[in-house]
Amino acid sequence: MTAETGVDPLLSRVAEEFGTPAYVFLGDRIETRIGLLKSAFGERFTLSYAAKSNPNPVLLAFLEPRVENLDISSIGEMRLGLKAGWAADQMSFTGPAKRDAELEEAIEGGVGELIVESVDEARRADRIAREKDRRQRIMIRIGPDRVPKGFGDQMAGRPSPFGIDYEQIHEAMPQILALDNLEIVGLHIYSGTQSLVPGAICENYRNFIAIFREVCGRYDLTPERLVFGAGLGVPYFENDKPLDLGVVADDIAGDLDALRGEARFGDTELVLELGRYLVGEAGYYLTRVTTVKTSRGTRIGLCDGGMNHHLPASGNFGMVIHRSYRMHKVGGGDPVGKINLSGPLCTPLDKIGVGVNLPEITAGDVIAVHNSGAYGMTASPVLFISHPMPKEVFAVGDQLRDATRRLGDL
Ligand SMILES: Cc1ncc(COP(=O)(O)O)c(C=O)c1O
Numbered sequence: 001m002t003a004e005t006g007v008d009p010l011l012s013r014v015a016e017e018f019g020t021p022a023y024v025f026l027g028d029r030i031e032t033r034i035g036l037l038k039s040a041f042g043e044r045f046t047l048s049y050a051a052k053s054n055p056n057p058v059l060l061a062f063l064e065p066r067v068e069n070l071d072i073s074s075i076g077e078m079r080l081g082l083k084a085g086w087a088a089d090q091m092s093f094t095g096p097a098k099r100d101a102e103l104e105e106a107i108e109g110g111v112g113e114l115i116v117e118s119v120d121e122a123r124r125a126d127r128i129a130r131e132k133d134r135r136q137r138i139m140i141r142i143g144p145d146r147v148p149k150g151f152g153d154q155m156a157g158r159p160s161p162f163g164i165d166y167e168q169i170h171e172a173m174p175q176i177l178a179l180d181n182l183e184i185v186g187l188h189i190y191s192g193t194q195s196l197v198p199g200a201i202c203e204n205y206r207n208f209i210a211i212f213r214e215v216c217g218r219y220d221l222t223p224e225r226l227v228f229g230a231g232l233g234v235p236y237f238e239n240d241k242p243l244d245l246g247v248v249a250d251d252i253a254g255d256l257d258a259l260r261g262e263a264r265f266g267d268t269e270l271v272l273e274l275g276r277y278l279v280g281e282a283g284y285y286l287t288r289v290t291t292v293k294t295s296r297g298t299r300i301g302l303c304d305g306g307m308n309h310h311l312p313a314s315g316n317f318g319m320v321i322h323r324s325y326r327m328h329k330v331g332g333g334d335p336v337g338k339i340n341l342s343g344p345l346c347t348p349l350d351k352i353g354v355g356v357n358l359p360e361i362t363a364g365d366v367i368a369v370h371n372s373g374a375y376g377m378t379a380s381p382v383l384f385i386s387h388p389m390p391k392e393v394f395a396v397g398d399q400l401r402d403a404t405r406r407l408g409d410l
Helices: 008-018 027-041 057-063 075-083 100-108 119-131 166-177 198-219 245-260 276-282
Strands: 022-026 046-050 069-072 091-093 113-116 136-143 182-189 225-229 269-274 283-295 298-303 327-329 337-342 351-358 366-369 391-396 399-402
Touching (some): 008 283, 008 366, 008 391, 008 399, 022 027, 027 057, 027 391, 057 075, 057 391, 075 091, 075 100, 100 113, 100 119, 113 119, 119 166, 119 182, 136 166, 166 198, 198 245, 283 337, 327 351, 351 366
Parallel strands (some): 022 391, 069 091, 113 136, 136 182, 182 225
Antiparallel strands (some): 022 283, 283 298, 283 366, 327 366, 391 399
């Protein structure tokens, strides 16, 4: 956990000029990541950015000219996308419990595709489209019956609120096909995420391909689009080995090419839907140590921001055993020993680091929590204890732009 010498001057500037707590997003890193995906997969995949991972408006605007599609999961995300310059027809709308009011606004607003997650949702969308005299493009979200081992989070292969279980797809398809105001333009699968294991990712994609072939063949669909929920993970913890994207791309290329070689899929756009792999490693959360104490033999640094802004780093976003995110002291030094870091909330859950090996820490030091570009503030209880919202800063090269949001911006 030594200083990241390259980025530290910029992080120090942010802490000085904007104050802490603060998120910093590095546009150059996002750009590099997009380049990596494009060069690994070539033309095989287009990209769809999952706004849920980070809907910061400046970041959304940065991505618009660089990524083909935007996946939204609420009408709030649709509004943010529109404000940031995305066209409605570039958007797909996923989400398990869409309300009628959301369907109405999305359909009225010309959303590209509605990702239908149940027969009931399809019926409601059909009724709303009819009332608006529209024919709405949809994709059907299927939940596979199995997900290989190696994913941090699993959305299928077990009882799940997401999509239509593959075991029930043949009951559902005829009912959806019969709805006149919906046009099925493709299928969508997102069944697992946060995998650092190329073999698991490829096995999952092969399972998607088998399902896509079977369902399209059975119902004679020639899909415009097939969405592959990417599942690509980032190395949150000290011993995580970063994902080797080249291995994934080389392993799956033949299967994708074989699919595209079939007449039915010759013109199909294959879409990789992802969030954290695009933006996760491009973000840091900066929190300043206000006090250092020793409690019953343990050194604890008390910080000005914590779980209220960064729930995942506090270990309360689905982690079973607390593991600390990678982090370093801005300005560096060699590690001298272990310290716990906690935030400003009056709860023992507010732990940003447990036993992290850091240089000497004193009041005023700034800690940079890595991998904070995705599921940071968007996944956090910012109202709890009523501390101010963190600053958000978007950097391109050495240009810093204030990207701070206020509550109620939606
Ligand atoms: C439907 C859907 N799309 C996209 C994503 C983004 O996943 P990630 O940020 O892990 O790439 C998720 C994550 O839960 C999802 O459920």
